Amino acid sequence: MKRLLATVLTAAMVATLFVGCGTNDNGAATTDTKQTETTETAAADDTAAAAEETADAGLAEQAIADRKAAAEASGEYEKIVVSFFDWTGAPAGIDRINEKISEHTRETLGVDVELLIIDSAAYSDDIKLMLSSGEQVDLFSTCGPGYMTCVNNGYCADLEEDGLLDNYGAGLKDLVRADYFDACRVGGTLYGVPPIKDYAIQTAAICIGTEYLEGAGVDVDAFAKDDLGYVKCTWDDIDDIFAKIHEAFPDKTVYSTQDNMLTQGSCVDNIGGDYYGTLLDSANSLKVENVYESEVFKEWCARFYRWNQAGYISGDAMTDKTGASARIKTGSFMAMMACGKPAYQNQISNECGRPMTVFDVGEPFMSSSAVSSFPWCMNQATEDPIAAMQVLEALYCDPVVANLVCWGEEGVEYVVNDDTTINWGPGVDSQNSEYFPNVLWMMPNQYAAHVWEGDPVDVGEQTAKFNDNCPVKSKALGFTWDNGDYAAEFTALKNAYEEYSGKVIYGFVDPETGLKELNDALYAAGLEEYMAAKQAALDEWAKSAGIN
Amino acid sequence: MDKALTKENNKKSLKKRLKRFFPIYIMALPGLIYLFVNNYMPLPGLVLAFKKYNAKQGIFGSKFVGFKNFKYLFKTNDAFIITRNTILYNVVFIIVNTILAVFVAIMLAEMTSRLKKIYQCLILLPFMISMVIVSYLVFGYLSNDNGFINNIVLKALGKEPVFWYMEKKYWPFILTFVMAWKVIGYNSIIYISTILGIDRGIYESAAIDGCSKWKQITKITIPLLKPTVIMMTLLAVGRIFYSDFGLFYQVPQNQGALFAVTNTIDTYVYRGLLELGDMPMASAAGLYQSLVGFVLILAANLAVRKIEPESALF
């Protein structure tokens, strides 16, 4: 049993990473959410806010003063432990960075801060065990174990209890838009603060190796460009292009598959965190429908069937789990699909090891769970919620803290250029740096810290704009669902999906028969019941949130 | 001696025996303490299987929900298939692996050449690599586009390539083969050590009496191996509701087309809990598997006690 539990927990990590982080957050470019929105609203309740703020400040100052006095008396500062994951486990320089942060926070907040950084492989297990056993962890990222899992297990504290957020996290309230806070509420209770990043995605970005396009004589300039500067075209155009590159490079496989047609290739909203019951037109309707019977999915399957028949897809597509870009890098594959965002072309070219051209075939979209995929939470067992809240605020709002957490120590890990961007410190690189977590997208607020050389200095504003301008936003933004009562159905559905989906999504079987098989299995596994339960929860949520 | 008399004696001598065996108890103590700490102290945690876990209340304070966490194991059309697969594979593994391991053990133990050291080492090696790696190696052989079997073996034989990962009829054999490949070396060591524990004198006198090697094996070695075989089988019966997760999930590359012959209780549960991340449900699955194993092992042990009291577990 221990082994089973262990495998399950370990694997849950992979899954949540995928589901939670992989699909929604699009790291390189991201946001300072406050800008556009708060300026408008702030003006309105200026006076009220001002009055409130003085009161807040008083309480917060008082708490800090009390802690400093206590530290004076005992000679030791209270410690707040902050946990998140990186790719290599506790960095070599962790003690030095902790000391640097604490030096600063002793002054500003009257606490020591300890970063407890665990590698991605173990974080999900470790954090759950620590939260279950009462070890000291005060603040933690839910990227890994998953936000809903943490909330359902009762790990997270109510951040608004006794005016905690209002009185001690005023800076957070200014920084994060109110509707993004709402997106993180579960059953009306706020358990987490979302990291400041990009929440919208540009769906269905087909990336094709530029050399193959040139070799096949495809004239990319003939197409129009979209807002992000990518080639705007239709699926018919893509079919044409694939036919051409296939003809020009018959030895290479055209399309590198990945099971992302819904997550990255459609605006279907997987409300409640799974695709068993979805919103097909989430911007306008709150009707829960079966996506596997929808036109969108049928189109995708038909497309893949066509591509497979034409020989664009590898015979091992169903078994080979190598990442799409890794296969393109080998030079035997030519195209893949991902989702776009500002400055994506450079990133995908890097990943694929060759210049890639990005074709924008989809539309921008922000799903219901985009904001709440992995907020930062406070342990319900934390001894001093006030201090923890104040440290959380510092992580989001204090540039000194943000820089130390994101980049390490100035002059050692990084140096600042004239234009305020930063680069490696003398003799340091990604391999030998003593502090380089490289999880910027998970950080509370990466835009409070410096921008890396090469990225636009205003990347925060760009990303905020990208979020704010996203025209297709799910009406269910902020809906979360605990499917614990339907775990039996969920497990059966998941098994049924994995049993029958592979063939049809990679086009190894005629969509007519394949989809029927898949849907029959799903209904037999209890899809109807599951969808009805989801719909009921959604309706209730909509009613209480005043959405219709 | 008369039975009644023995009992009488036993009663009288219990105190004496306790005294005599005092050092034995001391010897057993470290093991018992470890057993207590490692296995029995966490045991009350099993109650988790009946709870809706909430960290605020802790394991014991969480809400009691009865058998709700077990529901997902049965409320499915697949319940029959996963149970059947789990049991059948285990039965096949017990039979095949025992026979092969005993066979290999006898050959290795009776072999006079020094080469046997090398054989033994080589046969043990597969046990040392994880199923994840095994799954990639199997893929190396069976891949549609690049696999050896399709590209080299079947081509050489002039046969059509087989889409291995789509054809479920082959998989019961492939999985049995992989399992045997992995564990034979390990299991055979157990039998080798038993054979080596047999007094060489018995063989010598048998040889003097003109017994052939074959006779020595069937008349001496195999009967003396019987208690170990029975014990190993009994212990395996206790785990009959468990399956090697890596073998059934990773080696077939989680291929849907093969589920009918690869889906077991463990893989079924895993697919659900992967995303649910629900500890009580995982506990429930484990408890269910353990309980069935426990009942079966008790029954089997009872049967063995009737037939061969010497070989019973307890």
Add this chain to the structure above:
Amino acid sequence: MRSDKLFQIVSHVILVILSLLAILPMILMLTSSFTDNDVLIANGYSYFPEKWSLYAYEYIFKTGNSVIRAYGISIVLTAVGTACALCITTLLAYAISKKELPGRGVITFLVVFSMLFNGGLVPTYMVYSSILNLKNTFWALLIPGLLMNGFNVMLMKSYFCSSIPDEILDAAYMDGAGEVRTFLSVVVPLSKPIMATIALFAGMGYWNDWMNGYIYITKRTELYSVQNLLNRMMQNIQFLSQSSSNVQNANVGLNAIPLASVRMAMATVGILPIIVIYPFVQKYFVKGITLGGVKG
């Protein structure tokens, strides 16, 4: 003797076949660990790769935590662990092999029961981290789960029961030897094969374990054992490549990580020491026991 010769020849033939079956996939593992990563993904695993490369090994030995130190931890852990496990297991197994021992049935039952039921990950973790405070210490690698298991105890008990005749023990008692002396001077010498077996099993258990390090070592990375380190590396790379779109592309050099070949190289690095050490353990498996010698 003719039948004996025939037996030897047949045995050789069969064992050569089995050895080949065992070793061929392992060779595939070895060659693919030396294959260029891109070639590996494009052409699949091959005994004769188009392009050889040492990069996977370079990556393992150069990146992050020191593999050499991890080897050190693993060796010490395996040595200490095996010795402790062997002692505890032997003593308990011997106790329950005593047919007249009062309470023998209960103890045996407790052992078998412990193999079937387990409190689960979280309760076990709480015992070791909150009650015993072993977290982030060497003890956390040594003690949880691995020190003794019911299977080994039963295996040993079965050997004691079947291979050590009561007459020999009785003879020792007649000579006036106590339990302890009988155990040390009669039982232990007669149990070399099973002790070697249990030592091997326990040693393999310690060497291959990564779970303990995974759960109980969160801060002191210098306590990573080889398998723990390799497993973490492998999973980290896997996650990294899956969520690559989250990573700062400019400075991580993600495309330099050879996942497919590294996987194989890590497996190779992990089992290498076993191949080196195994022959030393093996001498105990080679010779049988002659009771006559001990009696006299």
